[in-house]
Amino acid sequence: MGTAGATIAAGLTFDGIFHDYDGVGSIQGLSLEVAPGEVLCLLGHSGCGKTTLMRIAAGIERQSKGRVLINGREVAGPGAFMPPEKRGVGLMFQDYALFPHMSNLDNVMFGLTNMPKAEARNVALAVLSRVGLDGYAEDYPHALSGGEQQRVALARAIAPRPGILLMDEPFSGLDRRLRDTVREETLTILRETRATCIVVTHDPEEAMRMGDKIALMRRGRLIQHGTADDLYNAPTDIFAARFFSELNHIDGTATSVGVETALGTLPLNGFAPGDKVDVCIRPQGVVLNRAAMCGASGRILSRRFVGEVDLISVAVDGLERPVHARVRGGSGLQEGMDVGVAADPQNVLVFHREPDTPASG
Structure with missing residues (x-):
């Protein structure tokens, strides 16, 4: 395998974020900073607001109050709203969202619209090589295993070299043995790209293995933020202690x-x-x-x-x-x-x- 191209990591700040669905609060006054190049795991039970927070960072959802800043610049808030395609944010969905009618190479090229087609093809091939799938470039997603589809989705997400990469439960569809292997491979690639990364998960072991920092959420609120050691050895309350x-x-x-x-x-x-x-x-x-x-x-x-x-x-x-x-x-x-x-x-x-x-x- 080759080496993934490096990007310029971006810092991400959530400042007093509120969000609701039809009047029901989903995020309540959450503030959080993610340092450039950091892998942050958003951890919590289903429905706690972690995926909503990720979608707010991407610009797919709008918060009702508060600000989102990238490298100190407001991209969502009272003073501005930058559309998703302008934020330099990559998004990898839980179900991978690969286009079944397109080859794996075309799937990876899909987001490379700001460069000539020949150059985009070369970049896509290089990224597929990095995830070990250059030999499957002309195949279609249905011909791949779950782990291979996950790697195509990862390749598509990192090909444009985003400053921030958002991953929503990226390993939940894999069986346990395969999950451990793919997770380690993914973490290696993330370190190479040096992108700031937020990984949404409900698995505390996964968060401890992957995250430089962990943000534990409950009912739309941030319960605790710190290293795996912090959350395991000095939990703020019984909820945090029981989670680990x-x-x-x-x-x-x-x-x-x-x-x-x-x-x-x-x-x-x-x-x-x-x-x-x-x-x-x-x-x-x-x-x-x-x-x-x-x-x-x-x-x-x-x-x-x-x-x-x-x-x-x-x-x-x-x-x-x-x-x-x-x-x-x-x-x-x-x-x-x-x-x-x-x-x-x-x-x-x-x-x-x-x-x-x-x-x-």
Whole structure:
């Protein structure tokens, strides 16, 4: 494969964006900056507004309030509206949107309207070569696999060398094994082109693998923005914490020496004595001891071997719901065993009690 041509990356700013569909708010006061050359993953459940925000950046949707700026220049807002074709923004749709009646080469050439046809053909062939499909230039999309169609769509998006590339769930139609391979290939190409890129996804693992930064959205609002380390290790709330891992959620009360829970007192500070808190323990942070006196008393309800680890469900005295643990495979723990249950503070997150939020095991 060749090397993808580099472009001049552009910075992208969303400034106080509001948007609604028929009076129903879809984005509510969102502000976000994407640095030139950065890969940002917009992460959230379906319907949270991430695709709408991407379409606003492209100029396909108009916000009701706020501004969109590219390299500091307002392209959408009270003072201006620049049409999509003038923004230097490439868009790759979830379903790839390839033209079935056109060859793969013609699909890639479709956006190269600002250069002579012979030059456009050479550029398109070079980009198809970069994604490993130069041998399929004269074929049609239906003759390709899902992964190959994804690469044609990527080639079409990067051929005009956009300063900003927007990708809407680009790997959702691929099976898991193929998705991992195509995702890594795509990230390599994005690094070569050096375009600023926004990837819309609902998969937290994908966001962590691809994004220099992650923007987590919920109901049209930005919940947290930062690196994968930031969001995983220092989530702003339980919603953010749950998005990146399974949690055992139990009640706690802050004391002068830590947080008192059904699993014992955890050495965690930052709360005033008497504060009611939500204690969230990742399954890998649940410590099971064969000596039942080491920690809270528990009994193993189930054990499932899933390769390198065992998934274990434990009934714990003082908790209504079971605690779920991930332990190294071959531990010898079995259903019916009495065990001591404790928590590793490194895998514990504590938040001020959310109103009307029931704790769960």
